[in-house]
Amino acid sequence: xxxxxxxxxxxDLWKKQLEEGTQAWARLVGQWxxxxxxxxxxxxxxxxxxxxxxxxxxxxxxxxxPATPELLGQWKQFLDQWIAAWGKVLEQAMGTEAFAQALxxxxxxxxxLQGPAKKVAEESTEATLQALGVPSRSQVVGIARQLVDLEDxxxxxxxxxxxxxxxxxxxxxxxxxxxxxxxxxxxxxxAQ
Amino acid sequence: xxxxxxxxxxxxxxxxxxxxxxxxxLDRNLGRMKNFAEQVLNPKEPLVGQTPKQEIYRKNKSRLxxxxxxxxxxxxxxxxxxxxxxxxxxxxxxxxxSFVEHMTRQxxxxxxxxxxxxxxxxxxxxxxxxxxxxxxxxxxKALEASGAGELSVLGYCMGAPLSACFIAVYPEIRVxxxxxxxxxxxxxxxxxxxxxxxxxYFDADKFVDTLGQIPADLVKAGFKLLKPTMDVTTGLNLxxxxxxxxxxxxxxxxxxxxxxxxxxxxxxFRQWVKEFYQENRMIRGELRLAGKAVRLEAIRCPVFVVGxxxxxxxxxxxxxxxIHAVGSQDKEYVELPGGHIxxxxxxxxxxxxxxxxxxxxxxRSE
Numbered sequence: 001x002x003x004x005x006x007x008x009x010x011x012d013l014w015k016k017q018l019e020e021g022t023q024a025w026a027r028l029v030g031q032w033x034x035x036x037x038x039x040x041x042x043x044x045x046x047x048x049x050x051x052x053x054x055x056x057x058x059x060x061x062x063x064x065x066p067a068t069p070e071l072l073g074q075w076k077q078f079l080d081q082w083i084a085a086w087g088k089v090l091e092q093a094m095g096t097e098a099f100a101q102a103l104x105x106x107x108x109x110x111x112x113l114q115g116p117a118k119k120v121a122e123e124s125t126e127a128t129l130q131a132l133g134v135p136s137r138s139q140v141v142g143i144a145r146q147l148v149d150l151e152d153x154x155x156x157x158x159x160x161x162x163x164x165x166x167x168x169x170x171x172x173x174x175x176x177x178x179x180x181x182x183x184x185x186x187x188x189x190x191a192q
Numbered sequence: 193x194x195x196x197x198x199x200x201x202x203x204x205x206x207x208x209x210x211x212x213x214x215x216x217x218l219d220r221n222l223g224r225m226k227n228f229a230e231q232v233l234n235p236k237e238p239l240v241g242q243t244p245k246q247e248i249y250r251k252n253k254s255r256l257x258x259x260x261x262x263x264x265x266x267x268x269x270x271x272x273x274x275x276x277x278x279x280x281x282x283x284x285x286x287x288x289x290s291f292v293e294h295m296t297r298q299x300x301x302x303x304x305x306x307x308x309x310x311x312x313x314x315x316x317x318x319x320x321x322x323x324x325x326x327x328x329x330x331x332x333k334a335l336e337a338s339g340a341g342e343l344s345v346l347g348y349c350m351g352a353p354l355s356a357c358f359i360a361v362y363p364e365i366r367v368x369x370x371x372x373x374x375x376x377x378x379x380x381x382x383x384x385x386x387x388x389x390x391x392x393y394f395d396a397d398k399f400v401d402t403l404g405q406i407p408a409d410l411v412k413a414g415f416k417l418l419k420p421t422m423d424v425t426t427g428l429n430l431x432x433x434x435x436x437x438x439x440x441x442x443x444x445x446x447x448x449x450x451x452x453x454x455x456x457x458x459x460x461f462r463q464w465v466k467e468f469y470q471e472n473r474m475i476r477g478e479l480r481l482a483g484k485a486v487r488l489e490a491i492r493c494p495v496f497v498v499g500x501x502x503x504x505x506x507x508x509x510x511x512x513x514x515i516h517a518v519g520s521q522d523k524e525y526v527e528l529p530g531g532h533i534x535x536x537x538x539x540x541x542x543x544x545x546x547x548x549x550x551x552x553x554x555x556r557s558e
Contacts, residue, residue, distance in 0.1 A: 072217065091504075094420075104394050104395075107394070107399075111402045141313045144311070144313030152325075155251070
């Protein structure tokens with residue numbers, strides 16, 4: 001029956017294959033770049049031995065003993081490790097300056113297309129709504145902005161009112177202290 | 193299969209455990225089918241954010257909520273999450289799996305700042321507004337509601353640098369403790385986002401000028417790109433655990449949150465990307481907000497920094513930098529297992545993170 005060590009062995013085999021496959025891919029892409037667009041490489045070229053060996057290993061594992069649900073657990077564990085390995089590969093590839101540059105270029109092109117399209121869509125919607133006598137999006141946004149400004153002003157007033165009330169409290173307190181001191185002095189004079 | 197059949201008939205005792213295992217697996221598969229059918233035919237909206245709360249204050253889209261507790265500790269706690277990106281109910285996801293519930297059970301007077309969901313009318317909202325107008329007001333309101341003279345601030349993710357700026361710039365609001373949970377501080381160490389948002393490749397001005405608001409779908413795409421295998425892993429784990437009702441309930445709640453992205457107000461995004469990711473001004477002492485210089489060394493209260501080992505949004509080194517930047521004497525850094533989200537939400541967080549945070553705050557909140 002298959003145990004954890006066999007799963008690890010299997011995973012190591014796949015990992016090795018993955019690394020070799022990635023290297024083969026890189027070589028393939030490199031050759032393609034050198035040879036020009038005429039020779040289109042077969043990307044499945046390096047995947048075939050990878051898949052064949054994997055299937056062969058699993059077949060061997062399955063024939064070792066009676067099939068139990070444990071095998072499913074091992075399969076899940078294997079898939080997890082496989083995805084994690086792929087995740088690492090992708091993470092490394094996407095953490096490079098080359099990827100950032102490609103992403104930036106793609107986003108820049110997307111924005112260049114998006115900008116005019118957005119403008120046209122907004123203008124036509126605005127015109128349609130205006131023709132129908134319905135408030136347009138920009139008018140609603142404008143009202144919402146005014147409300148936000150109003151709220152800010154009310155808050156400003158609230159703050160100033162709060163500060164004034166605090167000062168008045170201080171004044172009342174010092175007035176009370178003065179009155180108490182005056183009353184004390186008067187009482188002392190009467191006593192003398 | 194005749195060999196297997198012979199084995200079963202001749203040696204039933206030897207195969208009994210195998211049969212029991214298959215029986216269990218069959219039961220699980222039936223459970224999987226039942227839950228799958230329910231998920232497809234009768235999908236229920238998960239109930240999230242169930243801890244009782246009270247709205248204390250509202251400013252435009254932002255809300256300040258107070259969560260009831262026994263108030264064992266005098267110092268209230270203001271929780272500042274990220275603005276945009278996602279909703280804050282992740283901190284109160286499900287009963288028994290909620291950071292808010294944990295903190296209130298411990299007796300902290302808990303205040304949550306919900307920045308809200310912004311629309312195009314908020315595109316002029318800047319990071320400066322958030323730090324110099326919204327945060328101070330919310331802190332004052334929390335103090336008023338609690339009747340205390342000082343408060344603790346807990347910043348999570350983007351909420352941590354925003355809180356750090358606020359504490360550094362507003363010494364008149366007395367902050368007794370500051371906790372940074374997975375909050376990026378030194379953006380030169382902020383992983384893949386730093387590379388992608390480098391000014392050589394990413395034109396923040398063009399983005400904001402073209403789109404106005406940064407749409408939720410674009411934010412979602414950015415975060416999905418950070419971990420492209422995440423959806424596959426999630427799907428696989430769901431299938432594997434689909435028989436488990438408790439898992440499915442947790443998954444539904446988490447999945448709702450994980451797909452509930454929030455847009456960024458345009459000007460906020462511009463300032464966030466340029467001044468933090470591209471120029472790293474805060475840690476360099478070059479950031480100015482409302483005419484005031486943000487000096488992290490001006491933070492002198494006790495500081496607790498929590499980093500997550502597998503955090504790819506705010507890697508540990510990027511978070512830890514706060515320890516070296518503040519002027520506090522009482523400061524501590526811990527690195528816990530988990531990622532950016534699992535640090536604060538989920539079963540692991542309940543074991544590793546929440547007790548650490550409450551234990552650190554407790555003696556400092558008397």
